Amino acid sequence: xxxxxxxxxxxxxxxxxxxxxxxxxxxxxxxxxxxxxxxxxxxxxxxxxxxxxxxxxxxxxxxxxxxxxxxxxxxxxxxxxxxxxxxxxxxxxxxxxxxxxxxxxxx
Amino acid sequence: xxxxxxxxxxxxxxxxxxxxxxxxxxxxxxxxxxxxxxxxxxxxxxxxxxxxxxxxxxxxxxxxxxxxxxxxxxxxxxxxxxxxxxxxxxxxxxxxxxxxxxxxxxxxxxxxxxxxxxx
Numbered sequence: 001x002x003x004x005x006x007x008x009x010x011x012x013x014x015x016x017x018x019x020x021x022x023x024x025x026x027x028x029x030x031x032x033x034x035x036x037x038x039x040x041x042x043x044x045x046x047x048x049x050x051x052x053x054x055x056x057x058x059x060x061x062x063x064x065x066x067x068x069x070x071x072x073x074x075x076x077x078x079x080x081x082x083x084x085x086x087x088x089x090x091x092x093x094x095x096x097x098x099x100x101x102x103x104x105x106x107x
Numbered sequence: 108x109x110x111x112x113x114x115x116x117x118x119x120x121x122x123x124x125x126x127x128x129x130x131x132x133x134x135x136x137x138x139x140x141x142x143x144x145x146x147x148x149x150x151x152x153x154x155x156x157x158x159x160x161x162x163x164x165x166x167x168x169x170x171x172x173x174x175x176x177x178x179x180x181x182x183x184x185x186x187x188x189x190x191x192x193x194x195x196x197x198x199x200x201x202x203x204x205x206x207x208x209x210x211x212x213x214x215x216x217x218x219x220x221x222x223x224x225x226x
Contacts, residue, residue: 034212036152043202043216044144044152050210087152091211095168096154 002026002090006099012107019075021102023066023088031067032092038101039084047086048073080106109133109215111203116220123193123224129186129203129217137161137181140206142213143188145199145222155201156188157211171197193224 003026013019023033035048046055048064051071061076075082083106088099115127127143143155156177157166165177176189186203200219207214 032210036213038152043218044213045216046212046214049207049212049214055214089152089213094157094166096211098152098154101151 001095002029002093002097004088004090004097004099006086006088006102008102009100010103010105012105013078014107015078015080017078019078019082019104021073021086021088021104023071023073023099025069025071025090025092028068029090029092032090033064033066033071034089034091035062035064035073036087036089036098037082037084038087044087075104078104078106109205111205111215111217113201113203113217113220116201116222118223118225119193120226121194121224124189124191125193125222127188127190127201127203127220127222129188131184131186131203131205134205136179136184139208140211141179141186142204142206143177143186144202144204144213144216145197146202146219147196147199150199153199157206158186190222193222195224198222198224 005024031051033051036044038044052064063074065072085101085103087101110132112130142157158177174192178187202219203217204213205215
């Protein structure tokens, strides 16, 4: 199975700050990587697909980059409604695997 | 509007069975591949199973293979997960999720249904 790691596991930032999360795959997954946002008590929501494509309706402050084994997710200006846990997920190989998540809150 | 509504969760004893359902609306269900994903309390996300649009191709995570069966009824716009020989470690919120048409990306998720396996 492809193992996904994320760092940091949690972070605290101020409103307006730039926030960056990294995700690393245990082997080359090309750009077969998605990013999801999960707010407490809610289902995950797709934000970024194919590593860098913004899902329709998602604010442009969210972005993703990377390919191969190393990926980055960025919130350019953190907003209060961005409090959530963020997961990366690969779909290059079965089983699809998720990273352990990064919990983001407001300082 | 795309909607996925899960049902069928509840409390079951170890070794017992449960059948989850997911009712789909707002899109042409028969054209989309579907999945089940679960999340144990306080834990991360785990993909459980996949079924193609026609139902002819099915995959499972090793953790549920031989115990869980995914199926669908395109006439009823419904997805199912039959769970047998349940274990404490199967306790989780179970989400049904749709794959988008381009690739294996989970673009819509239901609200989830909680399965608790405990004596």
